[in-house]
Every structure is written in structure tokens, then in C-alpha cells.
Amino acid sequence: MNHQEVLSIAKNELMALDSHLINVLDITKPTSIEYAKQLAKVISKLSPLLGNMIEFSTVDLLNQHDWAGSGEWVRQDPGFPDALFKSNSVIPNPGIEIKAWFPFATEITARFKDSVTIFSQDNIDMALIAWLPEHVIWGKPQIIDALVVSGRSVAEARALS
Incomplete structure (x- = not known):
């Protein structure tokens, strides 16, 4: 198994997450219209907390796959990338930088400031x-949808702008 095969399998696992519930928090149903209005105003505050927990849960999900003893996914927090496939036999170790995006969040764009050289392999x-x-x-x-693309392609596209 090489790093491209590991990333291909991981991509398929992540792309299959549509409608997957993440059992980290359950926000109770509003008991009144006033409570619902207030919740709608402040729900964006959950983005950093739940985003982090979704990233952590993603690593757990990837480790449910049988990697045939070739390695395991670990969460790097803080660190880059967020998920790293630690392996002695798959070199370079594959990784996934995860952006958990909440459409109601106040942050519009993901922070992505790394240079193309990090993605050269x-x-x-x-x-x-x-x-x-x-x-x-x-x-x-x-999860309402997932997109997985080459980090190198994202860095190259960002370098063009």
C-alpha cells in the first residue's frame, strides 16, 4: 500500500458520510418561538467546538477501516495536517487537513496559509x-456533504490568486 492508495480509501470513507450523525452533542428542541429565535442567533457560536469534535470523530471513523496493519490515523491538534496516517511502511505518511464547515458560522472562508512546498509530495x-x-x-x-481534494491542488490554486 502506498500513500496515494491510503488517501484514496480515506477519501471514499469521507465522501460516504452524507447524513452521518456525529454523536458529540445534542441540542434540544426549542420549547418556544422566542427560544428558537434566540438559538438561531447564537447557534454559530458552536462552530469551533463542534468543528473540533467532528475532526476528532473523523479520525475515529477512518480507523474503523481495516488498514491491514499498515498504520493508523492519529489526530494532530494542534498540528498539520489534522489527521496523519502514522506508518512505518507507507512513506511519506499520508495526511488530511480537515475543515469542518458550519454554514451558519460567522467565518466565511477557511484559513489556509501554507505554501505549495508543504504539498510537494x-x-x-x-x-x-x-x-x-x-x-x-x-x-x-x-454531515450534509463532504468534499476531498488534493491539498497540493488547493495550494497551487491559492498561489494563483
């Missing part, structure tokens, strides 16, 4: 995992 992918509470403003976090 094309062993790091970028995963954008979009999520919402399962009932838009209440319930458990639910």
Missing part, C-alpha cells in the same frame, strides 16, 4: 466536511 488531501444540526438549529450535528 502530494501526500496531503484537504477535506471540507459541511455539517448542520439534524433539524437545522437543533439536534445532533449531521
Whole structure:
């Protein structure tokens, strides 16, 4: 197994997350219209906390795959990339930089300031995992979609702008 095969398998696992519930927090159903209005105003404050927990849960999910003893995914927090496939046999170690995106968050764009040189071996992918509470403003976090692309391609595109 090489780093491209590991990343391909990981990409398929992540892209299959549509409608997957992340069991890290359950926001209770509002008991009144006033409470719902207030919740809608402050729900964006959950983005950093739940984003971090979704990143952590993603590593757990990737480790559910049978990697045939070739390595395991570890969460690097802080660190780059967020998820690293630690292996003595798959060199360079593949990684995934995960951006858990909450559409109601106040942050519009992901921070991505690393240079193209970090991605020269094309062993790091970028995963954008979009999520919402399962009932838009209440319930458990639910993955609404995932996109996984080469980190190198993202860095090259950013360098052009």
C-alpha cells in the first residue's frame, strides 16, 4: 500500500458520510418561538467546538477501516495536517487537513496559509466536511456533504490568486 492508495480509501470513507450523525452533542428542541429565535442567533457560536469534535470523530471513523496493519490515523491538534496516517511502511505518511464547515458560522472562508512546498509530495488531501444540526438549529450535528481534494491542488490554486 502506498500513500496515494491510503488517501484514496480515506477519501471514499469521507465522501460516504452524507447524513452521518456525529454523536458529540445534542441540542434540544426549542420549547418556544422566542427560544428558537434566540438559538438561531447564537447557534454559530458552536462552530469551533463542534468543528473540533467532528475532526476528532473523523479520525475515529477512518480507523474503523481495516488498514491491514499498515498504520493508523492519529489526530494532530494542534498540528498539520489534522489527521496523519502514522506508518512505518507507507512513506511519506499520508495526511488530511480537515475543515469542518458550519454554514451558519460567522467565518466565511477557511484559513489556509501554507505554501505549495508543504504539498510537494502530494501526500496531503484537504477535506471540507459541511455539517448542520439534524433539524437545522437543533439536534445532533449531521454531515450534509463532504468534499476531498488534493491539498497540493488547493495550494497551487491559492498561489494563483
